[in-house]
Amino acid sequence: QAAAMYKLQQEWIGDRFKQEMESIKIMCEMLRDVIESEKPLIQQIQLVDEQFSVNMGYKMFEPPATPLPDPPIEMPSPTIFSIAQIQELHRNLNSVAPSGFISLEVLVEMFEAPAFIPEIWFNVTTQQLEEVFSQHLSETKFINWNSVLLSCLLPMPLPSQKQLIATMAQY
Numbered sequence: 001q002a003a004a005m006y007k008l009q010q011e012w013i014g015d016r017f018k019q020e021m022e023s024i025k026i027m028c029e030m031l032r033d034v035i036e037s038e039k040p041l042i043q044q045i046q047l048v049d050e051q052f053s054v055n056m057g058y059k060m061f062e063p064p065a066t067p068l069p070d071p072p073i074e075m076p077s078p079t080i081f082s083i084a085q086i087q088e089l090h091r092n093l094n095s096v097a098p099s100g101f102i103s104l105e106v107l108v109e110m111f112e113a114p115a116f117i118p119e120i121w122f123n124v125t126t127q128q129l130e131e132v133f134s135q136h137l138s139e140t141k142f143i144n145w146n147s148v149l150l151s152c153l154l155p156m157p158l159p160s161q162k163q164l165i166a167t168m169a170q171y
Contacts, residue, residue, distance in 0.1 A: 016050055023052035030054075078119035081152045088116035089152065093145045101142040107133050135160045 027047055034041050044058040074082050081089070092110060096102060108129045111117060124132075136143045136151070159167070 019050035023047060023050055027052045081118055085116045085118065086149065086152060090149060092116070093149065097145060100144055100146055101140075102145045103142055104130060104133055104137065107143055107145065107148065 024047065027045060030045070031041075040061070042059055042061070044055040044060055046053050046055060074084075076082055089110075093102065096106060096110065108126055111121060111124070111129050112126065133143055133148060136147050138144065
């Protein structure tokens with residue numbers, strides 16, 4: 001019985017050795033492919049007893065980050081507000097009227113030749129500014145400067161409801 005047990009033990013050891021050698025062979029082939037491709041080995045590889053495995057959930061190091069694209073370049077236009085001009089206008093309006101409502105006179109004063117408006121606004125008279133901004137007046141005689149800011153974003157002003165009704169009546 002001891003001899004049979006010894007023979008069985010030798011077979012088990014031999015089988016395990018063969019399994020370990022097969023796992024090592026597979027691991028060497030994988031490592032050879034990685035080395036030949038000259039790419040980093042990102043996943044963790046493990047050889048535990050006779051088991052070879054690749055742990056896809058564990059990263060050996062951070063994979064290289066893709067570079068961020070260059071920021072978009074805004075082409076200046078003499079007729080349309082740039083993003084920087086809109087941001088400056090927003091800062092100024094927010095500092096003067098943080099509630100979001102501003103009087104027509106103060107709003108017109110803010111648009112009289114500051115550096116943050118497009119060139120086309122430089123030759124606009126006070127009366128023309130009052131006409132443009134009066135479209136945004138409410139019953140309280142104050143203007144919600146958020147709507148003015150929104151209309152500055154658009155290349156062409158949106159018609160008011162009165163203008164739409166008048167145009168519809170013409171046809």
